[in-house]
Amino acid sequence: MKKYLLLSYLFSLILFCSIINAQNSQGGKPFSFDTNLREISIQNLKEEILPPFDLASMQAEDSVNDQSKGPFRFGYNHDVNYSLNNSGIWIILPNGDRLWQLSIKSPGALSMNLAFDDFFMPEGAKLFVYSPDKSYTIGAFTSINNQDDKAFATDLLLGDAVVLEYYEPIAVANKGHLKLFRITHGYRGVKDYLSKSFNASGSCQENVNCPLGANWQNQKNSVILLITAGNLVCSGALINDVPEDNRPFVLTANHCSLNSGYGTWVFRFNWEAPGCSNPASSPSFLSLTGCTKRATNPGSDMCLVEISGGLVGNKIPSNYNPYFSGWSNIDTPATSVVCIHHPNGDIKKISQALNSTQSATFTSAPEINNADCWRIGKWTTGCTEPGSSGSPLFDQNQRIVGQLAGGPSSCGNTSNNMIDNYGKLSTSWLGGGSDSTQLKHWLDPENTGKLVMSTFTTDKEMISSFTIYPSPSNGDFNIDITLAQPQNVTIKIINIFGQIIYSRTFPNTLNGVHNIDLSAEANGIYFLEISTATEKSVKKINILR
Secondary structure (H helix, E strand, C coil): CCCCCCCCCCCCCCCCCCCCEEECCCCCCCHHHHCCHHHHHHHHCCEEECCCCCHHHHHHHHHHHCCCCCCEECEEEEEEEEECCCCCEEEECCCCCEEEEEEEECCCCCEEEEEEEEEECCCCCEEEEECCCCCCEEEEECHHHCCCCCCEECCCEECCEEEEEEEECHHHCCCCEEEEEEEEEECCCHHHHHHCCCCCCCCCCEECCCHHHHHHCCHHHHEEEEEECCCEEEEEEEECCCCCCCCCEEEEEHHHCCCCCHHHCEEEECCCCCCCCCCCCCCCEEEEECEEEEEEEHHHCEEEEEECCCCECCECCHHHCCEEECEECCCCCCCCEEEEECHHHCCCEEEEECCCCEEEEEEECCCEEEEEEEECCCCCECCCCCCCCCCEEECCCCCEEEEEEECCCCCCCCHHHCCCEEEEHHHHHHCCCCHHHCCHHHHCCCCCCCCEECCEECCCCCCCEEEEECCCECCEEEEEEEEEEEEEEEEEEECCCCCEEEEEEEEEEEEEEEEEECCCCCCEEEEEEEECCCCEEEEEEEECC
C-alpha cells in the first residue's frame, strides 16, 4: 500500500458546525449582522486577493515527505502585511464607536487559517472572522486572547474567502492592534473527504473509543492535535508536573517545533469519535492558541511547551476537560505500550504493542540525528503516520515514557517494518544539562527527585457515581446521582464558550434522578458539571435532534 497520505478531517465540516467547534472566545455575532452596515460596507470593501503559488511543486514534495513520520503539511503559507492602518475600511458608528472590516480571498483554497504578530484587544473590543455568506462565524476574540508576545492565530476556516470585523468602542479608540503576517492556503483535505471516505488515516487505525481504549479514557484527554508553523500537523500531550499545579505543559517532538513561531501554535482538544465507528460528520472540538517554548533536546527529539493563550486564571478552561498524564523517567524497557495520537491529522486513534521496548538510536535526517529512543517491538494493533509525530508513548503503567520521533510503520506494511522510535523521557529528563534542554527543571522544579509521577486531572472524579440518559438526547435528559452520604450537589450546564446556561443546587442530596430540559438550546456539545463541597466531575453531553 503506497503511503500517500491525505488530510481530510482538518477541513471537513469544521465550520459548518461552528456551534460545537470553537476556539476559546466570547461568542456572539458581528455587530454588522444586526444592522444594514454589512450590506453597505461590503459594497465598498476591496477584496484582497492572494497570489497563486506552485501547487505542483508542493504536491511533489508532499509525496516524498509523506513517507516519513514528520509533521503533516496541508497548506501553503502566504507572507502578508495587513493591519488596521494599511488595509480594509473603517466605519464610524453614530455613537462614535468604530468598525474595521477586511475581506481576503485565496482562490481555490479548501481552507484558510490566519496568524497575527501584533494582536492586542483592549477591554470591550471584539474581533470576528466569518465567511462572506455568513454561513459560519468564529469569535468574538477579546482581551482574554491577548498574549505577552502579541501573537495570535485561528484554527482552520473552511473555504477560500473570509471577512475580518473588528469592533472598537470609543472609550478605547486607537488602542487596538491587529496585524496579519501569515495566511495559510489549505490545498488538500475537503476534496479527498468528498470523494474518498471520512477517515483520513490508514484502514488499520482504531478510534480511541473502541474497546482497546476502554482503559485509557483518562489518558486520551491529555492528547492534543497541534497545528504548528501555520501549515503543519503534529500530536502532543498534556503532562503532569510534581507540584500538580495545572501548569499547561505539552510534550511533543522537537522536529515538530523547528522554525515555528510558538505564539501561533494551535492546540485542538477532544477531537475524537464518540464511539468505535467513524461518525458521519466531524466530531466537536475545542482549541487554544499560543504557547511558550520551555525546553528542546535534539538528543531525544523532545520539545516541551506551555500553553499561554486563551487561559482562564492561567489554567486551561474546565470545559476543555484537561487531563495531565503521568510519566516515568526510569530507563527501563516497558513490557507493553500504547500510543494515542492524531495520525495523518485524523481524529484521535489508539495503537498498541503487546511486547517489550528496547533501546535504539534513531536518525531521520536532517531533523533527527542519533536520537536516544525506545523502539517498540512491533505494533499488534494500529501503527503511526505523519501527524502522529510527538504523540506520547505510554508504558504498561499508563505513564508517558517517550514521544514519537519516527519509524517505518504503516497500515499494510510488512511485519518487520511495523516498528517505531520514541525519544526517551529518561534521556529528556536531564537533556543537555540546562533548563532549556531538559524536562527536570520544569516538571520537578523543587528538585524532589521523583522517578515516576501519577496522572492528574483538574476535575477529580467524584467518589460516588452519576449517569446521564438518554445520551445523546434531544435536550431533555435525566441525571441519576448516587452519593456515599447526603450533601449539597450543584449541577451546572456550560456551553463551549464557557458560559453557564443552567445552574441549580440540590440540598442534602443522597440518591435521586434529576430531569434537565435544554430542549430550547441549539444542537451540539455541552458540559455537565456536578460538584459537592469537596469534589467535582465534568462530562460531555450531546444534544442531537
